[in-house]
Amino acid sequence: MTILRSRFLRLAGLLMVLPLLLSTACKTSTDARVAATQLTATAKTLADYYTALSCIVDKTDQLYALQETLGGTTYDDDTRKHVLGVKAELEKRAALARTFSSIAGSFARLSGSTASTDVPASAAKLEAQVEALKVTAPLSKQQQGLMASALQLFVTAVQEHKERQAAAAMDGFTGALAQLVASEAELYDSLGSQYAVLSRSMAMVLVRQGMVDPGAQLKPALEPYGLTALPAKGALRERLAAALEEQIAAESRAIASNQKNATTALKASLEEMAKRVHRVATDNPLAPDQTPLTLETVEAWATRIVAL
């Protein structure tokens, strides 16, 4: 009897607050939509960026093994343990960014008539991923805790269709995320730099050992006529090999600088994202002319690295 009464009261209560819930499920404001667009795009790009970084470490692992096979320095277990440790950390960040991407989607769908039922599950997953991160200073354990609390608030706000409250909850999270990337940017760029030097070194070894046919450089002259070069010999081979080495050196420099440009663009986008979410959270209107974001640089770099 008591149970029936309790269920009845709960149902009655729900019927009483239903109109209120529907009225708060208002149309998402322009500012919220702009912030949501930025949030969603940046979260996806962040995941792609970390996946590409993880690929770089993976390729580095393979190159060290190749270096040993080609008669260079042996690849010791201790170093490999650290290399794989770094890879694992990057994969954790990629997973966090992917979950963040699904959360960002929920924020973008706030204008819809139904709250996304997968938000609590995604948020719980993200919370666990935040806690599992081995973070560098200045993102402290306390800040990680703040990120986790922000997610709980966000879930509640999304379930109640309150975009400003949801933005306020996301405000702490996006700010801390932008800070995490900014504080680790040097680590990320160093990975690109060492990979550029290592891959260049290995390519040079192969060219010098005569394992590469430099005649492939004749392709632009012959290809339009359906012709194929014979393996280059003698003085021509030497000239072409020298040109090939210059080409390798230039490409190596490009690998390192493209990585830096991608990191810079990503940091700028994360900061912009945090700024826009903060403005929605504080009811501070965004500037009418929103400058285009710089995510293309990051996406182009990530796509190229993954395809290598």
Added chain:
Amino acid sequence: MTDVLQTLLATFNALQLQEVELLAACKGNQRAQFEEKYKQARKAYWAYLDGAFKNDDDEVAALATQLNVVNAWLANATKEMGDMSKVLDQIDKALSLGEQLAAKAALL
């Protein structure tokens, strides 16, 4: 973080870029010595990354400056290949400073 990471990376990248030439210039047990030093530099860099320590300390900055001087020399080590023992001595100096740096950074 910047100084320590950059200097460890500079030492390692300098050795990586010249690994083939330096190995070829080694005589007798110099090859084993060079390989050991290269591995030490590589491990120092990856261990640092893996641990991702912070760096705000003055002492760390001073050590980083010293290591930068040695790194500037190491960057052109192949020019000195006639005297491989001198090259190995400089690498030793860089590695020793790198280890001190990593240890200091770990305490911060």
